[in-house]
Each structure stands twice: as C-alpha cells, then as structure tokens.
Amino acid sequence: MFIKxxxxxxxxxxxxxxxxxxxxxxxxVTDQKKQPLPGANVYLKDTYDGVSSNSDGTFSxxxxxxxxxxxxxSFVSYKTHSQxxxxxxxxxxxxxxxxxxxxxxxxxxxxxxxxxxxxxKKSIILRPLDIVTTGADADIYSxxxxxxxxxxxxxxxxxxxxxxxxxxxxxxVDEMVVQNPFYSSVPDIPSRGRFSPxxxxxxFFSTGGYSAQYGQALSxxxxxxxxxxxxxTQTAINLMAVGFGGSHVQRWENSSLAIEAGYYxxxxxxxxxxxxxxxxxxxxxxxxxxxxRQKIFNNGMLKAFTSxxxxxxxxxxxxxxxxxxxxxxxxxxxxFFFNTNxxxxxxxxxxxxxGYSYSIDKVNNDINSxxxxxxxxxxxxxxxxxxxxxxxxxxxxxxxxxxLHATSSYNEYAGKLYETYIAGYIESDIFITNDxxxxxxxxxxxxxxxxxxxxxxxxxxxxxxxKYDQLNFAYGQFYQTPSQDFLIQSKDFGFEQATHYIFNYxxxxxxxxxxxxxxxxxxxxxxxxxxxxxxxxxxxxxPFSNNGSGYAKGIDVFxxxxxxxRYVDYWISYSYLDTKRDYKNYPALAAPPFSTPHTMSIxxxxxxxxxTSYIGLTYTFATGRPYFNPNNxxxxxxxxxxxxxxxxxxxxxxxxxxxxxxIFFSIDNILGINNVYGYNYSSDGKIxxxxxxxxxxxxxxxxxxxxxxxxPY
Amino acid sequence: xxxxxxxxxxxxxxxxxxxxxxxxTAMKQNLEKIGECKTANDYINVANNFERIALAENDKWxxxxxxxxxxxxxxxxxxxxxxxxxxxxxxxxxxxxxDSLEPDNSEIYxxxxxxxxxRMQIDPMNRWQKYGAETNNSFKKAIEIDSLNxxxxxxxxxxxxxxxxxxxxxxxxxxxxxxxSQKKYEKFVPANALMPNWGKEQVEHYLNRINQQK
Numbered sequence: 001m002f003i004k005x006x007x008x009x010x011x012x013x014x015x016x017x018x019x020x021x022x023x024x025x026x027x028x029v030t031d032q033k034k035q036p037l038p039g040a041n042v043y044l045k046d047t048y049d050g051v052s053s054n055s056d057g058t059f060s061x062x063x064x065x066x067x068x069x070x071x072x073x074s075f076v077s078y079k080t081h082s083q084x085x086x087x088x089x090x091x092x093x094x095x096x097x098x099x100x101x102x103x104x105x106x107x108x109x110x111x112x113x114x115x116x117x118x119x120x121k122k123s124i125i126l127r128p129l130d131i132v133t134t135g136a137d138a139d140i141y142s143x144x145x146x147x148x149x150x151x152x153x154x155x156x157x158x159x160x161x162x163x164x165x166x167x168x169x170x171x172x173v174d175e176m177v178v179q180n181p182f183y184s185s186v187p188d189i190p191s192r193g194r195f196s197p198x199x200x201x202x203x204f205f206s207t208g209g210y211s212a213q214y215g216q217a218l219s220x221x222x223x224x225x226x227x228x229x230x231x232x233t234q235t236a237i238n239l240m241a242v243g244f245g246g247s248h249v250q251r252w253e254n255s256s257l258a259i260e261a262g263y264y265x266x267x268x269x270x271x272x273x274x275x276x277x278x279x280x281x282x283x284x285x286x287x288x289x290x291x292x293r294q295k296i297f298n299n300g301m302l303k304a305f306t307s308x309x310x311x312x313x314x315x316x317x318x319x320x321x322x323x324x325x326x327x328x329x330x331x332x333x334x335x336f337f338f339n340t341n342x343x344x345x346x347x348x349x350x351x352x353x354x355g356y357s358y359s360i361d362k363v364n365n366d367i368n369s370x371x372x373x374x375x376x377x378x379x380x381x382x383x384x385x386x387x388x389x390x391x392x393x394x395x396x397x398x399x400x401x402x403x404l405h406a407t408s409s410y411n412e413y414a415g416k417l418y419e420t421y422i423a424g425y426i427e428s429d430i431f432i433t434n435d436x437x438x439x440x441x442x443x444x445x446x447x448x449x450x451x452x453x454x455x456x457x458x459x460x461x462x463x464x465x466x467k468y469d470q471l472n473f474a475y476g477q478f479y480q481t482p483s484q485d486f487l488i489q490s491k492d493f494g495f496e497q498a499t500h501y502i503f504n505y506x507x508x509x510x511x512x513x514x515x516x517x518x519x520x521x522x523x524x525x526x527x528x529x530x531x532x533x534x535x536x537x538x539x540x541x542x543p544f545s546n547n548g549s550g551y552a553k554g555i556d557v558f559x560x561x562x563x564x565x566r567y568v569d570y571w572i573s574y575s576y577l578d579t580k581r582d583y584k585n586y587p588a589l590a591a592p593p594f595s596t597p598h599t600m601s602i603x604x605x606x607x608x609x610x611x612t613s614y615i616g617l618t619y620t621f622a623t624g625r626p627y628f629n630p631n632n633x634x635x636x637x638x639x640x641x642x643x644x645x646x647x648x649x650x651x652x653x654x655x656x657x658x659x660x661x662x663i664f665f666s667i668d669n670i671l672g673i674n675n676v677y678g679y680n681y682s683s684d685g686k687i688x689x690x691x692x693x694x695x696x697x698x699x700x701x702x703x704x705x706x707x708x709x710x711x712p713y
Numbered sequence: 714x715x716x717x718x719x720x721x722x723x724x725x726x727x728x729x730x731x732x733x734x735x736x737x738t739a740m741k742q743n744l745e746k747i748g749e750c751k752t753a754n755d756y757i758n759v760a761n762n763f764e765r766i767a768l769a770e771n772d773k774w775x776x777x778x779x780x781x782x783x784x785x786x787x788x789x790x791x792x793x794x795x796x797x798x799x800x801x802x803x804x805x806x807x808x809x810x811x812d813s814l815e816p817d818n819s820e821i822y823x824x825x826x827x828x829x830x831x832r833m834q835i836d837p838m839n840r841w842q843k844y845g846a847e848t849n850n851s852f853k854k855a856i857e858i859d860s861l862n863x864x865x866x867x868x869x870x871x872x873x874x875x876x877x878x879x880x881x882x883x884x885x886x887x888x889x890x891x892x893x894s895q896k897k898y899e900k901f902v903p904a905n906a907l908m909p910n911w912g913k914e915q916v917e918h919y920l921n922r923i924n925q926q927k
Binding site for chain 1: 739757761762764766768793799800803846877880
C-alpha cells in the first residue's frame with residue numbers, strides 16, 4: 001500500500017519535472033523571397049540544443065533549458081538572426097526570414113560596358129590565362145580583339161573600340177596612364193604591346209562608360225593591375241624563333257625582386273618565312289626590366305617597376321608615284337619606363353593609393369633623306385583615398401597630374417608641346433541592396449595647353465534580376481585634348497567630347513556567360529584641320545577648329561560556355577556598328593576607315609590530358625572597311641573585301657631534363673586568305689597598291705623553361 | 714526504505730547534470746554520423762551540430778576543427794563552383810577559430826592545407842599559382858610540428874596522384890608518399906577518442922588503385 005503511494009508520488013514528481021522543464025520550439029526558415037532554407041543552424045545560444053532545418057525549411061526541437069533564452073538562426077552567406085524566447089514549457093512557433101549577407105563575392109557587380117579578367121572575383125568573363133592562350137601572339141591587345149566592341153584593324157596597333165580611333169583608348173597600368181604602351185609605329189605594320197601579359201593579375205577592359213577615376217579617352221580604357229608578391233623564387237629561360245631571354249625572381253619573406261632581359265632579331269625567322277615586305281634590316285631590339293615588391297606591415301604594398309628597350313629596323317617601300325623607285329624607311333627607337341606605387345589601409349575604413357610614373361620615348365623615322373624625330377617625356381602622379389561606408393559601399397576621392405614635354409621635328413621644322421593636365425574626381429559605389437548598386441562620380445579636368453577646364457559626370461547602375469542575371473546601365477561624359485599633331489601647330493582648341501549611353505543584359509552562370517549590350521555615343525567638338533595631306537590627297541585644306549562631330553551606335557553580343565562540350569571552353573562575340581564622323585581634314589561626315597558594320601570572333605580551346613596541351617582555334621570575320629579612293633567623289637565611299645582569319649595555337653606543358661617547360665606554337669591565317677585592309681594610291685590617283693598583312697602567314701614558336709622546378713605545386 | 718533510496722538515487726540521474734560527459738557524448742555521437750553522410754546537406758547538418766557545441770563550449774578547438782572539416786567535405790560533395798567557394802569560406806572561418814584557440818597544432822595546419830588544396834582543385838589551371846605555395850607551406854608546418862601525423866602526407870600524396878605526370882605527378886610518383894603515410898597510420902595512436910583519426914581507409918583505397926593499375 002505504502003509502496004503504491006510511493007510510486008505514484010515519485011511518478012508524479014518525475015512526470016511534472018519533465019513537463020515543466022521542456023519547451024518545444026519549431027518553425028520555418030526562409031529567405032526574403034520566401035524560399036525555404038534547408039540546412040540552417042537553429043539553436044539556443046550557449047547550449048547544445050538545436051537542429052538543422054529540413055529541406056522544406058521547417059525545424060523542430062525540444063529543450064530542457066528554462067527561463068529566458070536566445071534563439072539563434074545562422075546559415076552560410078546569410079546574416080545571422082537572433083531573438084529572445086521564453087522557455088516556459090509552452091510550444092513556440094517562429095517564422096524566420098534571413099537576410100542575405102552582402103559579401104563581396106555575392107553582391108551585384110557594376111559592369112556596364114566592361115570586361116574583367118581576374119582570379120579574385122566570382123563573376124568574371126575572362127580569366128588571366130585567356131590572355132595568353134587566345135589568338136596567335138600572346139599579346140594582350142590581340143586577345144582583347146576577340147571581344148565584342150573591338151574592330152579588326154590589321155595594319156595598325158591599338159584598340160579601336162566602337163567606332164573610335166586607337167588614340168581614343170588609353171592604357172592604364174596600376175592606375176596611371178602609360179604614354180607609349182606599344183612599340184613604335186611602322187606604317188601599315190602593327191606593333192606589339194610593350195607589356196608581357198604575365199606581369200598582370202587583373203585586366204579590366206572597358207568599352208565605354210568607364211569610371212570617373214580615368215579620363216582623356218573618348219572611347220575606352222584598358223586597366224591593367226600588376227601582380228603582387230611573386231609566389232616563389234624561380235629562374236627561367238625563354239627561347240623563341242625570334243629571340244631569347246632570361247629572368248630571375250627572388251622571393252624573400254615579405255618582398256620579391258624580378259629581373260628579366262631579352263634580345264629579339266627577326267632576321268633568321270624572315271629567312272624561313274617569306275615576307276611580303278622588302279626588309280633591309282629585320283626588326284632587332286633589346287629589352288630589360290626589373291620589378292620590385294615590398295609588403296609593408298600587414299596591409300601595405302610598395303611596388304616599383306622599371307623597363308628599358310631599344311631597337312631598330314629598315315625596309316624599302318614601293319613608291320607609287322614612280323614605279324621604278326623604292327623609298328628607304330629607317331627607324332630607331334628607345335623607351336624608358338618607370339612606375340612606382342604604394343597602397344595601404346590607413347585606419348579602419350580608409351585606404352590610400354599613391355603612385356608616380358615617368359617615361360621617355362624617342363623615335364627617329366627617316367624616309368630617304370627626310371628625317372623625322374619625336375621625343376616624349378611624360379610624368380604622372382596620382383593619389384586616391386577610399387573610405388568604406390556601409391555594407392560594401394565606398395567613396396573615393398582622388399587627384400591626378402600629368403606632364404608631357406613632347407618635341408617633334410621634320411627636317412628643319414621643329415615644334416614642341418608642353419602640357420600640364422590636372423584632374424580631380426569623387427566617386428561612390430553604393431550598394432542600395434544586395435541586388436541594386438549604383439556608381440556615381442564626377443571628374444573635373446584642366447589642360448594648361450588649352451587653358452580650359454571641364455566637368456564630366458558619370459553614372460552606372462546595376463540591377464540584379466535573379467541569381468545569375470543582371471541589367472546594367474551607364475551614362476557618362478568624356479573629354480580628351482586633341483592629339484599632339486594638332487597641339488604642336490596651334491593651342492587654339494578646346495576639349496573633344498563624347499557622351500556615352502550604354503544598356504546591357506547579362507547572365508553569368510557558373511559555366512556559361514551571355515551578354516547583350518546596346519550603346520549610343522555622341523561625339524562633339526572633334527578637332528578639325530589639315531595637319532598631314534597624306535593619305536587624303538587633293539582634299540581642300542581645312543582650317544583648325546573644334547567643329548567636328550560624329551556618332552557611333554550598335555549592339556554587341558557575347559556568349560561563353562565551358563560546360564556543354566567536355567573539356568572545351570569557347571566563346572563567340574558579335575558586334576554591329578553604325579558610325580560616322582567628321583574630323584581632321586574630312587570634307588564630310590563619313591564612316592571612318594577603322595570601322596565596319598559586322599565583326600564576329602569565335603575562340604575555342606580544349607585541354608588534352610594525354611598530351612598535356614591546350615589547343616586553341618580562333619576565327620575572326622569582319623565585313624570590309626572603308627578606304628580612301630581619290631577618284632571617288634563619295635569620300636571614304638569604297639569598301640575593301642571581307643576579312644577572314646583562322647588561327648591555331650598549342651600550349652604544351654612538359655619537362656625538359658626535369659625542368660618545368662611550356663612550349664608555345666601558333667600560326668595565323670591557316671587558310672591562307674589574302675586579306676586586304678585597304679589601298680594606298682599614287683598622288684594622281686591612277687595607281688594603287690593593296691595594304692596587306694606583312695606576310696601571308698605568321699608563325700610563332702617559343703619555349704619557356706623554369707629551372708629547378710619539376711612540380712608547380 | 715531501500716527501495717526509496719534506490720528510487721531517489723535514480724531521480725538524481727533523471728534530472729541529470731552530466732556536464733563533464735555531455736561534451737564527450739555529443740562529440741562522439743556526431744563523429745559517428747560523419748561516416749553516414751552522403752550529400753552536401755548531410756555534411757552541413759552534422760557541421761551545424763559541431764558548430765553548436767563549439768559556440769556553447771567557447772574554449773574547445775576540436776568542434777571548430779570538425780565544423781571546418783565537414784564544410785570541406787561538403788565542398789567535395791557539391792558540384793557548383795560558386796557553392797564550393799562559399800563552403801570553403803566557412804571552412805576557413807572555422808579553422809581560424811580553432812587556430813586561435815590552439816595555435817601550432819599539427820592537425821589544424823593539415824586542415825588548412827586541405828582547404829587551400831581544395832580551393833586549387835576548383836579551378837587548377839588558374840589557381841595553382843595562388844594556392845600552390847600556401848598548400849605546401851601548411852603541410853610542411855604540420856609535419857614539422859608532429860612528424861608522426863599521417864594525414865599531411867596522405868593529402869600530399871593525393872595531390873601528386875592527380876597532378877599530370879609531366880609536372881612530376883601521377884600514380885607512380887604518388888605511391889612512395891602514400892606508402893609512407895600508410896606506415897604512419899599503422900603506428901598512429903590518437904591522444905583520445907575525440908582527436909582526428911581519419912584517412913586510413915582512404916590511403917589504402919588509393920594504394921589499391923595504384924597497384925591495380927599495373
């Protein structure tokens with residue numbers, strides 16, 4: 001009897017203690033779009049009690065804790081949510097909505113009118129390796145030529161973007177403008193870019209609407225960011241059909257120094273590969289560079305880069321006015337370039353960038369007994385301060401100064417130009433939500449040579465539609481001083497102007513990218529005047545003024561896919577361009593010779609594991625470009641035939657005597673098509689000669705050996 | 714009377730304050746669950762359990778270690794590139810917490826190497842330059858601290874196994890490294906039942922594959 005009572009009492013004690021000590025907590029976890037979040041961690045702070053949410057977002061668990069507790073819900077890449085909960089034994093139900101974390105990797109990216117190649121960001125269109133494995137000559141500018149927005153101009157170096165001439169694109173290295181990014185020009189023969197693509201960790205190519213940090217480019221900027229500390233000590237030898245070179249990189253704990261030098265001579269190569277050009281002295285050049293990096297305390301980086309190159313060449317050019325005569329063209333050139341910059345985090349939210357660059361470029365061009373000389377001494381300094389604001393937003397303040405001392409002479413005539421250019425800018429990137437971002441900036445410039453100033457507003461908007469797609473818009477005013485050719489003759493000019501309107505839709509999935517972009521560029525105040533009569537003979541002399549104008553409009557399409565075909569990575573780009581301009585000594589508004597309505601490129605590459613090689617094919621098509629025909633009253637009314645080029649390249653990775661080696665071979669114009677870029681006419685307009693590529697096909701072979709390294713891991 | 718004492722005694726256990734054993738029991742339960750995981754979500758569910766233990770205990774590095782380890786396994790189980798990087802970001806956060814609680818620990822450096830090796834594997838062509846040196850340094854340090862730890866050599870061996878032969882990789886070059894690791898596994902005795910003790914089956918699996926390929 002007593003025992004029965006005892007059991008009842010004990011039973012009641014146990015039962016009631018269990019009941020009053022247990023609270024059931026359940027609910028549902030979703031994101032802001034009401035989509036369930038499975039695998040979220042739902043728990044009571046400072047206890048083990050909790051559970052992961054199910055695949056439908058629901059959760060349910062019980063806890064023995066009593067009094068007040070804090071319920072925490074966390075999920076990777078979302079902001080952790082916590083709220084108080086009373087643990088009184090009554091069932092609790094919560095519907096939790098988690099807010100996305102605005103992390104850099106995940107936020108919408110401002111990208112109207114631009115292509116970025118970097119290994120740091122998530123949504124990139126190009127990868128750094130693409131620059132080296134695309135096209136036939138491992139030149140940055142050639143690789144960019146396969147992107148939409150660029151025009152194929154085979155006889156000249158430079159980027160011709162959306163109806164703009166090459167001078168409308170500026171190359172910027174570590175935030176500072178480079179005065180001579182190409183080797184010296186030779187008529188109708190394109191020069192290479194000076195910088196090896198291996199120097200850069202990031203490439204940002206804007207086809208319009210670029211940031212207020214840059215100016216003096218009516219069409220576009222190419223922003224190249226150099227590598228930070230070299231990863232390891234390494235010595236390498238470079239052997240090519242056209243020359244040889246070596247480099248040594250020394251890495252210490254917090255600094256690195258890289259030295260390289262190379263000698264190039266195309267004579268042996270020309271002996272094998274028939275050239276259409278009558279070379280007297282094949283191009284020969286020497287170049288060397290040194291690259292120093294120093295990490296300062298935790299976050300600072302000091303960089304210094306210097307390079308020197310010099311070279312010469314000579315050739316015979318057919319004289320069209322006198323068929324039996326050949327003009328002797330001789331060039332000697334040298335270039336010294338120095339760039340230093342320092343970047344650091346000052347206090348919690350403040351970042352500083354400051355840099356200085358100095359270059360001297362000298363070129364002598366002689367035709368028969370006429371001597372032409374051009375010397376450019378260029379200096380630039382820049383400072384930018386960035387302040388972080390809320391959630392990834394920031395504001396930048398900056399100033400830049402450029403000083404150019406250019407002298408040019410032709411026989412006994414000499415001219416010089418001293419120009420000092422000062423600019424200041426304020427720009428802010430604001431992430432209104434994780435899906436909407438705006439970049440608003442204003443730039444103000446002053447040119448001492450023109451004695452004029454301007455104010456250029458810039459706006460860019462990005463709106464994310466879904467996980468992978470975005471709408472982008474950009475508007476901007478862009479100013480540029482007229483070219484040196486004009487300013488040496490007269491300073492009575494104003495800034496040339498372009499207004500950009502760009503709108504695009506882009507989809508960047510993990511393995512597929514699609515972008516379609518429409519743009520309208522309005523050109524105003526373009527410099528007009530007759531500086532050279534060549535190649536436009538018999539045209540009326542035009543007085544100097546800023547009365548030029550023009551427009552460019554079109555649509556660019558880009559598609560990249562590295563998933564559909566196994567191991568194959570390919571992209572297709574197509575540009576439609578409609579442009580006319582009236583500038584220089586044009587007698588009327590006309591489509592310029594560096595533009596054409598349709599351009600298309602297909603680039604494909606595949607990695608073959610058995611032969612450890614990357615094999616790539618690049619095909620480019622463009623409709624014929626306008627050329628000047630003195631016999632045609634319709635100025636620039638003639639069109640050359642369509643352009644077709646299929647090139648092949650192979651990058652083979654192997655080891656030679658246990659040293660890591662890369663062998664690169666490429667050949668362009670496999671189909672052997674006689675592409676005609678235009679025509680040169682005699683002064684009386686009766687005889688013409690086609691402008692062709694320097695050789696029917698150009699092959700390139702090179703071997704890069706990294707000494708003492710068998711395994712790049 | 715005896716019954717009363719027994720009943721009262723058992724009551725004590727029912728209302729239970731197991732603080733000393735609570736940690737160990739929870740850790741052991743979750744360690745057993747790791748082997749049953751298949752999908753990325755499975756790994757994350759167990760990782761969440763470890764995260765709760767880590768936050769509640771506050772000063773223990775092991776639950777942070779396992780939280781990080783499971784996110785690395787989740788990254789292997791998921792095929793989306795962006796998701797992999799997101800999981801590895803979380804793995805880095807947790808291993809850094811473990812490191813701050815227990816600096817200079819061989820298992821933690823091994824796990825750091827495993828994470829940067831996994832980063833590389835997502836896009837080897839473009840990432841080996843950035844993460845290659847970091848991976849090597851982490852494994853090197855792990856071996857320096859404890860040369861009896863079999864796990865760094867196992868991971869180095871797997872890396873070499875998947876590296877193309879022309880770069881000094883391939884099964885033949887991986888074999889001696891994996892065999893050395895296997896010998897260490899045979900001798901290895903964990904300090905207690907909660908310490909990392911994984912990889913023995915995996916190294917045997919790779920050696921079998923290599924021996925069969927002949």
